[in-house]
Amino acid sequence: MKTLVVTPLPVILGVLLLLSPACSRKAVQSGGDTRALQEEMARGGAKGGASSSFPDTSLSGKDETSSLRGFDRNPLEERLGGGGHSGNGTVTPGNTLMAKSDPGGAARQLAEIRAEQTASAAAGLRDVFFTYDSFSITDEGRHALANDAEWIKSNPQAQLKIEGHCDERGTSAYNLVLGEKRAKAVRNYLVELGVVPQHLSVVSYGKERPFCTEHGEHCYSMNRRGHLVVKVGK
Amino acid sequence: MTLRTLVIAGFCALVGLVWIIESGAADVFLEAARPDFQKIPLAIAGIENLGGTESPEGRVKLGSRIEEVLKTDVRRSLVFALVDVNGLGIKAGQLGAEPDPSFKHAVENGVSVVVWGRAGIKSGNKDSDVNMDGYVYDAGNNEVVGGKRYVGSTSVVRLMAHRFADELVFRYTGEPGIARTKIAYVSELGSARELFIMDYDGYDPRQLTADGFLNLMPRWSPDRRFLVFTTYRNRNTQDIDLLELATGKRWTLVSQGGLNITPALSPDGNFLAYSSSSEGNAELYRMDTHTKAVQRLTTNAGGDLSPSWAPSGRELAFTSDRSGGPQVFLISADGSNVRRLTFEGDYNAAPAWSPRGNWIAYVCRTPRKEYKLCLITPDGQKRVQLTTGPGVDDSPSWSPDGRHIVFSSTADGKSHIYMINTDGKDLERITFTGTHNSAPTWSPAS
Numbered sequence: 001m002k003t004l005v006v007t008p009l010p011v012i013l014g015v016l017l018l019l020s021p022a023c024s025r026k027a028v029q030s031g032g033d034t035r036a037l038q039e040e041m042a043r044g045g046a047k048g049g050a051s052s053s054f055p056d057t058s059l060s061g062k063d064e065t066s067s068l069r070g071f072d073r074n075p076l077e078e079r080l081g082g083g084g085h086s087g088n089g090t091v092t093p094g095n096t097l098m099a100k101s102d103p104g105g106a107a108r109q110l111a112e113i114r115a116e117q118t119a120s121a122a123a124g125l126r127d128v129f130f131t132y133d134s135f136s137i138t139d140e141g142r143h144a145l146a147n148d149a150e151w152i153k154s155n156p157q158a159q160l161k162i163e164g165h166c167d168e169r170g171t172s173a174y175n176l177v178l179g180e181k182r183a184k185a186v187r188n189y190l191v192e193l194g195v196v197p198q199h200l201s202v203v204s205y206g207k208e209r210p211f212c213t214e215h216g217e218h219c220y221s222m223n224r225r226g227h228l229v230v231k232v233g234k
Numbered sequence: 235m236t237l238r239t240l241v242i243a244g245f246c247a248l249v250g251l252v253w254i255i256e257s258g259a260a261d262v263f264l265e266a267a268r269p270d271f272q273k274i275p276l277a278i279a280g281i282e283n284l285g286g287t288e289s290p291e292g293r294v295k296l297g298s299r300i301e302e303v304l305k306t307d308v309r310r311s312l313v314f315a316l317v318d319v320n321g322l323g324i325k326a327g328q329l330g331a332e333p334d335p336s337f338k339h340a341v342e343n344g345v346s347v348v349v350w351g352r353a354g355i356k357s358g359n360k361d362s363d364v365n366m367d368g369y370v371y372d373a374g375n376n377e378v379v380g381g382k383r384y385v386g387s388t389s390v391v392r393l394m395a396h397r398f399a400d401e402l403v404f405r406y407t408g409e410p411g412i413a414r415t416k417i418a419y420v421s422e423l424g425s426a427r428e429l430f431i432m433d434y435d436g437y438d439p440r441q442l443t444a445d446g447f448l449n450l451m452p453r454w455s456p457d458r459r460f461l462v463f464t465t466y467r468n469r470n471t472q473d474i475d476l477l478e479l480a481t482g483k484r485w486t487l488v489s490q491g492g493l494n495i496t497p498a499l500s501p502d503g504n505f506l507a508y509s510s511s512s513e514g515n516a517e518l519y520r521m522d523t524h525t526k527a528v529q530r531l532t533t534n535a536g537g538d539l540s541p542s543w544a545p546s547g548r549e550l551a552f553t554s555d556r557s558g559g560p561q562v563f564l565i566s567a568d569g570s571n572v573r574r575l576t577f578e579g580d581y582n583a584a585p586a587w588s589p590r591g592n593w594i595a596y597v598c599r600t601p602r603k604e605y606k607l608c609l610i611t612p613d614g615q616k617r618v619q620l621t622t623g624p625g626v627d628d629s630p631s632w633s634p635d636g637r638h639i640v641f642s643s644t645a646d647g648k649s650h651i652y653m654i655n656t657d658g659k660d661l662e663r664i665t666f667t668g669t670h671n672s673a674p675t676w677s678p679a680s
Binding site for chain 1: 367370378379380381382383384385386387389390393394397400401404405410411425426427429440441442443444445446447448450451455456457459460466468469470471472476477478479480481482483484485486487492493495496499502503504506509511516523524537539540553555559560581583584597599603605626628629644647672673680
């Protein structure tokens with residue numbers, strides 16, 4: 001079966017019009033300007049945390065001249081990468097800088113993860129495993145959660161985090177949704193068993209924090225899980 | 235069923251974008267290779283070495299490096315057909331600013347454009363600037379179109395070639411070219427996943443975040459100044475952050491309970507679409523980036539995620555599992571007119587609307603349960619599978635010229651980043667280091 005596809009001229013023109021501002025923005029070139037970073041940090045730097053207002057991300061009202069200049073019979077010298085001196089041909093692309101994060105934040109996270117692992121192992125919490133594409137709790141999962149529910153009820157001071165995990169198959173994005181469904185299925189079953197919901201929180205890691213990184217069903221089955229963690233820190 | 239095409243020449247001349255497709259199996263025939271587009275035969279006579287190497291200990295001479303990068307850029311532009319100069323009798327080296335008489339033979343053999351130049355460090359001082367002069371001869375006009383003169387440190391040698399390539403594309407198509415574009419992506423550092431940026435050809439990777447946990451799925455602002463992405467605050471909650479590349483400054487755009495994932499700025503930058511489960515299950519929302527007002531776009535029991543804007547800004551493609559497994563749906567930017575786009579297979583996700591508007595790339599699960607890339611027209615009339623073979627393919631993202639798609643794949647074991655033409659040709663891996671590179675997203679052009 002043959003099918004004719006004709007893109008109407010107005011659509012093309014419309015797309016070109018819409019694309020033209022995007023085509024003409026100044027280049028962002030990575031340059032790793034460490035001196036500017038040091039200066040920024042010396043001034044206190046930008047916070048790694050939240051800010052109530054954020055900058056204008058729109059294209060409107062900005063310089064729309066292309067950074068390309070075309071060929072010339074007598075070309076002017078263009079300096080690339082910023083710095084130095086030159087005449088009208090100067091090109092000063094922006095650099096990229098590493099985002100300033102909470103100093104020691106990475107180390108603190110690692111320490112908290114280790115503390116959570118230790119606390120969870122000491123509690124004897126058992127994880128729940130799922131079949132491919134599924135977020136239904138299996139019989140084996142119900143047994144594990146019966147054990148977990150008893151521990152939570154006898155440790156009412158503890159806050160429990162239920163992490164939803166997926167195997168490497170499928171898209172990163174959809175696995176975050178599937179991971180949340182798994183974590184919520186675990187939470188809902190624990191609540192059915194009489195656990196107070198306020199003691200439980202859920203988070204989905206999709207396929208981004210696998211327990212096992214080989215390819216194959218053994219590894220996949222290890223990674224499709226609801227992982228129960230005794231919460232440490234915030 | 236074989237691929238066959240017909241050309242309506244008059245229409246092509248008039249509209250420029252007419253093509254006929256015989257839909258079928260894995261045949262791919264897309265705009266990038268449309269039958270009315272003839273690549274322009276271009277010969278690079280040579281970039282003469284004026285002295286100096288890329289690095290003090292390096293052996294690659296500067297002119298040779300620029301010539302190599304320029305050739306790759308010209309080939310990847312898909313605008314030019316790179317002609318092998320061997321046997322054409324083109325004089326290489328010691329060429330001035332005027333076309334050499336030896337170009338005549340090349341032109342007689344079908345070459346339309348000849349490029350030549352010279353580059354290097356003229357003085358003996360290794361800290362001196364690199365100079366590059368490049369010239370373009372057009373056989374059609376039988377004249378030197380002109381040249382470019384670049385100066386900079388050895389760290390911008392690849393940029394000199396990229397910039398020259400983009401000037402060539404601009405000269406012959408009016409479009410800016412993709413050689414200076416960037417790809418943002420996620421890379422594994424220990425057990426953490428951080429944002430990185432690299433040149434479109436995989437060179438010059440630079441780390442952007444160092445949070446020590448998970449930063450996921452970056453997307454560009456239309457002006458290339460910012461990335462939006464999902465960040466895990468204290469491991470337990472997800473926020474959507476904005477990162478300014480030039481300064482490293484960060485702002486939090488969305489901070490609430492539940493999933494807050496797959497942010498995407500509209501083509502005009504005025505709206506942020508994203509998925510959030512803060513009100514129950516994952517739904518699509520749209521934030522006005524000026525007023526911060528948030529509008530909920532979807533309301534149903536299924537998960538809705540991965541919004542991708544049409545270039546018009548009037549519609550979005552997204553993933554929804556409201557009908558069982560994930561499928562690609564379309565929705566108007568105001569939340570109306572939701573309709574399902576994909577019906578073949580039980581898993582279709584991660585849509586990416588092409589910058590020319592005529593195709594939507596997405597991840598499709600094949601009958602053999604392989605996760606591959608597919609393309610479908612927004613009217614659902616044509617569907618083709620773009621990639622085949624082992625490995626999980628994910629996160630397709632279009633080049634701004636609409637001729638390439640970058641994506642992640644585990645085809646070689648670890649997750650790495652690959653590039654493919656939209657006609658299914660020229661599959662190239664572009665990351666070679668690291669244990670896990672994923673979620674590539676191609677910058678707009680400049």
